[in-house]
Amino acid sequence: MNIGLEKYRYYTELMRDNDLFSDISHDALDQLLEISSAQYWPKKTCILDPTHTLYTFYIILSGKVKGYVFDDKHDRPLTLFLLTQNDVFDVFTLINGEVRDIRYETLCDTEVLSIPMYKLHEWIHQNQDVYKALLKYTTDKMRQMENYISNLIMEDTSIRLARLLYNHVNPSSRHVELLSGLTHDELGALIGTTRTMIGRHIQAFKEEGILRTERREIEITNLALLLQKISLNT
């Protein structure tokens, strides 16, 4: 990484905070940063080529990335997971060396470290401790995925939307910053439903006094009511 010292320190701090690398020695972390390069991805940057993650591994420093598959039958994308600070992708291709048909797209401006796979493999070979950390990481993701599955089957779309909003509201500003600027189509993709449904639910939430919208900004006006909607129906 040929960057300024200040930036370098910033990356080191971020990596040090990442549970995946907390057991890694200072030297090893330096070596990892050596083979990494920082990238800035503006909102809506896409990785559409599924083979791309065969050759490059990413560590998210800030921002949000969604991983999704495309549903040909209904002609719509379907989000499988959201990745954010300290997440990495794609562990599956890193370990198994196989392509899988998942695409990525940034939901907001995002900073990542990009690492060539073959260099990362070399680094991991010298730092086998990371396997344990990666295992903890993936089992944790797996639990999240199990929750997502039960959520999908057990809850209806309005509760899923309420939960999405609640999980991403900024407690101080009451704005749902992550989701602001997304169209109803995109919100639908995040919870596995259609723009029509999103529109209807948002209208309903407005009437119930839960939220207010203005130019694709969503502001929660009554957080208690929103929370109630999630927890009552379980």
Added chain:
Amino acid sequence: MNIGLEKYRYYTELMRDNDLFSDISHDALDQLLEISSAQYWPKKTCILDPTHTLYTFYIILSGKVKGYVFDDKHDRPLTLFLLTQNDVFDVFTLINGEVRDIRYETLCDTEVLSIPMYKLHEWIHQNQDVYKALLKYTTDKMRQMENYISNLIMEDTSIRLARLLYNHVNPSSRHVELLSGLTHDELGALIGTTRTMIGRHIQAFKEEGILRTERREIEITNLALLLQKISLNT
């Protein structure tokens, strides 16, 4: 393990075939078998206590086990995954040491190796190579789970049932042995729907000449038609 030599050899062979332990030395595998005890679980054996897997780890030698959560709202169980030969559970509690609210139940007679967690932790400490194998194992499970999610959202219940049958049919006998003996309620739990729906679809499949039933035995009479049902609608 104080068992006959023959049984012991049988277990060793099974473990040797398990990808999780293929990189483990002969000695280490012996040590693992030392701390294991074999158990035979008849069909419908349940592990209802979620804390149980905090203290015991299982390796499935033969049979099938489903992991599920209970949906209080609809008052029905919902299967998250099926485990079979060479699967282990629960990796999450092994690594994170936390309980999670998942129950287990055997779908047919099942043989497992049971290992006390604290002994397994000691063993793993001496055999850190297993982390890499476990990581491969979990990432693979994760991909299966992703497929399950897209399946749930994209396909309707009849296709999910068709796929369930297709995945478990014995190609030579044409019988769906795993699912034979299960009630419609239990089949419903496996694909996230109700007994009514299962009944309707099975009736429909009969009329289409896809299958035949007799005393809870399901026999596929036209495999091509079944396959067509799965693959046409994607």
Added chain:
DNA sequence: CGCTAATTGCTACCTAGGTCACATTTATAC
């Protein structure tokens, strides 16, 4: 065997949520 409980088949009905259509509003480009 014969009794009881569980399972199934089937009907009628209801609801969530999807599709389609089209007017209205908002963004973006020129």
Added chain:
DNA sequence: GTATAAATGTGACCTAGGTAGCAATTAGCG
């Protein structure tokens, strides 16, 4: 600004799949 495209609001309508109820069948057990 205006023209064009994109996004939204809203209506009517349709379908999958859920619920409830009950009769018919089957399994399990003394």
